[in-house]
Amino acid sequence: MPETRIHRHSTGPEGALVNAYLVETGEGIVALDGTLTVSDGRALRAQLESLGKPLLAVLVTHAHPDHYGGIVELVAGDDVPVVATVGVDAVIRRDDALKEEILRPMFGEEWPRERTFPNRTVSDGERVDLGGVSFTVLDLGPGESPHDSIWFLGDERRTVFLGDQVYDRKHAYLADGFLDEWLGHLERLRQELPADATLHVGHGGPVTPAHFESQREYVETFADAVRTADWSQPDAARAAVVERMTHLLPTDELQFLMELSIDPVAAKLGIEQSV
Numbered sequence: 001m002p003e004t005r006i007h008r009h010s011t012g013p014e015g016a017l018v019n020a021y022l023v024e025t026g027e028g029i030v031a032l033d034g035t036l037t038v039s040d041g042r043a044l045r046a047q048l049e050s051l052g053k054p055l056l057a058v059l060v061t062h063a064h065p066d067h068y069g070g071i072v073e074l075v076a077g078d079d080v081p082v083v084a085t086v087g088v089d090a091v092i093r094r095d096d097a098l099k100e101e102i103l104r105p106m107f108g109e110e111w112p113r114e115r116t117f118p119n120r121t122v123s124d125g126e127r128v129d130l131g132g133v134s135f136t137v138l139d140l141g142p143g144e145s146p147h148d149s150i151w152f153l154g155d156e157r158r159t160v161f162l163g164d165q166v167y168d169r170k171h172a173y174l175a176d177g178f179l180d181e182w183l184g185h186l187e188r189l190r191q192e193l194p195a196d197a198t199l200h201v202g203h204g205g206p207v208t209p210a211h212f213e214s215q216r217e218y219v220e221t222f223a224d225a226v227r228t229a230d231w232s233q234p235d236a237a238r239a240a241v242v243e244r245m246t247h248l249l250p251t252d253e254l255q256f257l258m259e260l261s262i263d264p265v266a267a268k269l270g271i272e273q274s275v
């Protein structure tokens with residue numbers, strides 16, 4: 001495989017501590033994901049321009065706004081492929097109006113007024129050749145988001161753009177509620193990826209496949225905490241979930257995402273709240 005360099009672009013807490021990646025080949029740059037906000041999308045574009053090579057394409061891992069919102073600023077009018085699986089593309093289009101409703105009050109003008117959607121779709125196992133380098137997609141389906149995929153750089157499964165299958169010592173967003181499916185992906189990836197793979201994740205990292213185990217524990221603990229809380233007192237139930245999760249993972253990084261997930265997962269588990 002020709003020489004490549006992977007540049008990670010990490011945002012601050014106001015941009016959800018999200019990563020996008022710029023893969024530099026001899027001929028140009030392939031971006032993986034595009035951050036959330038206007039400012040972060042512009043900063044990513046500035047990093048791209050500092051490398052002095054053209055943007056060849058944007059590959060999208062999954063259907064959450066912190067991974068596609070900033071693509072409009074990254075692309076900045078360039079006529080390039082924005083590539084996602086059929087499922088990721090469909091969910092981004094389906095849910096974008098709802099994300100607008102949720103994110104506009106939270107982020108104001110930092111949530112882009114116009115979002116760039118994928119303009120090219122791929123199916124599971126499809127290979128995309130860009131700048132003398134190949135990328136191959138593994139389509140996962142519902143999991144951390146309503147539709148997840150991951151991308152491999154080159155023909156081996158050693159360099160992986162994993163999206164949010166694993167968070168690196170940060171709390172997680174579980175509100176889409178596909179927790180059994182997510183656990184299935186973690187088990188599958190644990191079995192299928194080589195132990196020495198480098199996982200370029202959506203928040204923090206890079207990490208190793210050893211993290212599949214800690215993420216499994218996190219997801220299972222959250223589901224159990226919501227299920228076993230005493231929902232006759234909803235506020236106390238929510239506090240109990242937060243306490244158990246921050247005990248398991250003593251950080252407040254992205255804690256708000258986990259807190260946002262409690263009520264939706266309780267609803268998905270069929271828990272009747274008395275208030």
Ligand SMILES: [Zn+2]
Nearest residue numbers: 064066164202
């Ligand atoms: Zn994310």
